Amino acid sequence: xxxxxxxxxxxxxxxxxxxxxxxxxxxxxxxxxxxxxxxxxxxxxxxxxxxxxxxxxxxxxxxxxxxxxxxxxx
Amino acid sequence: xxxxxxxxxxxxxxxxxxxxxxxxxxxxxxxxxxxxxxxxxxxxxxxxxxxxxxxxxxxxxxxxxxxxxxxxxxxxxxxxxxxxxxxxxxxxxxxxxxxxxxxxxxxxxxxxxxxxxxxxxxxxxxxxxxxxxxxxxxxxxxxxxxxxxxxxxxxxxxxxxxxxxxxxxxxxxxxxxxxxxxxxxxxxxxxxxxxxxxxxxxxxxxxxxxxxxxxxxxxxxxxxxxxxxxxxxxxxxxxxxxxxxxxxxxxxxxxxxxxxxxxxxxxxxxxxxxxxxxxxxxxxxxxxxxxxxxxxxxxxxxxxxxxxxxxxxxxxxxx
Numbered sequence: 270x271x272x273x274x275x276x277x278x279x280x281x282x283x284x285x286x287x288x289x290x291x292x293x294x295x296x297x298x299x300x301x302x303x304x305x306x307x308x309x310x311x312x313x314x315x316x317x318x319x320x321x322x323x324x325x326x327x328x329x330x331x332x333x334x335x336x337x338x339x340x341x342x343x
Numbered sequence: 344x345x346x347x348x349x350x351x352x353x354x355x356x357x358x359x360x361x362x363x364x365x366x367x368x369x370x371x372x373x374x375x376x377x378x379x380x381x382x383x384x385x386x387x388x389x390x391x392x393x394x395x396x397x398x399x400x401x402x403x404x405x406x407x408x409x410x411x412x413x414x415x416x417x418x419x420x421x422x423x424x425x426x427x428x429x430x431x432x433x434x435x436x437x438x439x440x441x442x443x444x445x446x447x448x449x450x451x452x453x454x455x456x457x458x459x460x461x462x463x464x465x466x467x468x469x470x471x472x473x474x475x476x477x478x479x480x481x482x483x484x485x486x487x488x489x490x491x492x493x494x495x496x497x498x499x500x501x502x503x504x505x506x507x508x509x510x511x512x513x514x515x516x517x518x519x520x521x522x523x524x525x526x527x528x529x530x531x532x533x534x535x536x537x538x539x540x541x542x543x544x545x546x547x548x549x550x551x552x553x554x555x556x557x558x559x560x561x562x563x564x565x566x567x568x569x570x571x572x573x574x575x576x577x578x579x580x581x582x583x584x585x586x587x588x589x590x591x592x593x594x595x596x597x598x599x600x601x602x603x604x605x606x607x608x609x610x611x612x613x614x615x616x617x618x619x620x621x622x623x624x625x626x627x628x629x630x631x632x633x634x635x636x637x638x639x640x641x642x643x644x645x646x647x648x649x650x651x652x653x654x655x656x657x658x659x660x661x662x
Contacts, residue, residue: 298430299430302430302455330453330455331457333436334436335436335447336434337435337450338485338491339431340431340433340491341426342430343430
């Protein structure tokens, strides 16, 4: 989940109530975008981004990998 | 506290998950617990076992409507798309299994569309034998100065740029039963590396309650410094017997203040997961400028002094 300095918390994806998230954060791409991975069915580690403007929507990047860092800011 | 055995209930990085899945099929896990208990090591807190963690994730698999595929993406494959002015990030990918473990063999700079603007392959690391545990490998890539630096299975550090050029940055050569960690200064001009040498695998069953899981031999840790493109120089060396524990240092990054490492650093797991891949221990700052008799250490944090033949950890004050 995304935790704000004001103590707010917003779930990422659509986790079951009180259940674990289906998204695992790897880092921040910018102030509005988190990158990580999610598991879908038998597939693990699909790289995924989540935008704070739509935290329930996981955007599958279409490949498996591990985030290293931001090379160039947008 | 030693942290050679890592366990927690935090999210588990992909490669650690792979180690766990492998360990779950091994009798080593139980035996390793006994072994490390004898050595006075501790595994912290309760942890989900590999199967439990996998099941928990599977039950919460997002529905297709919840996962929108990035436009046109099928892999971090090469693209002729312009890279100017857009957000780009570095990733490592694995298409190889070495000793049964997924090992990274590809580094790429990709965009939000999932397409790689630059991509190259490299010789993957060979996971060392680490006793009755699954090996935890140091981070193999870092971003600095607009390039992604990565180390291959031979200890050669190279960098990949957006212009698709690959440059050799440094060499911290390794062989069998060795692993390398490295860090790059934010300007990309300086590098530090550690080479950890691990005792060999014994000829007989290593996972009994007898012995320490290793054949006779010493551990050793060498710390190197290098300027990008230049020769590496040894700045610290120490060794210790197989049955003795020591606070292993592993580099994990380099921020505006200086190099960051972990120590003690876990080199194997019997299950459970650390918070972040490659960060397998308490985070420490590393003072590479310190010299005996001058340059007093900073007043905050945990600092190592790296200078020839001496390696000392000062009192920890931060996590």
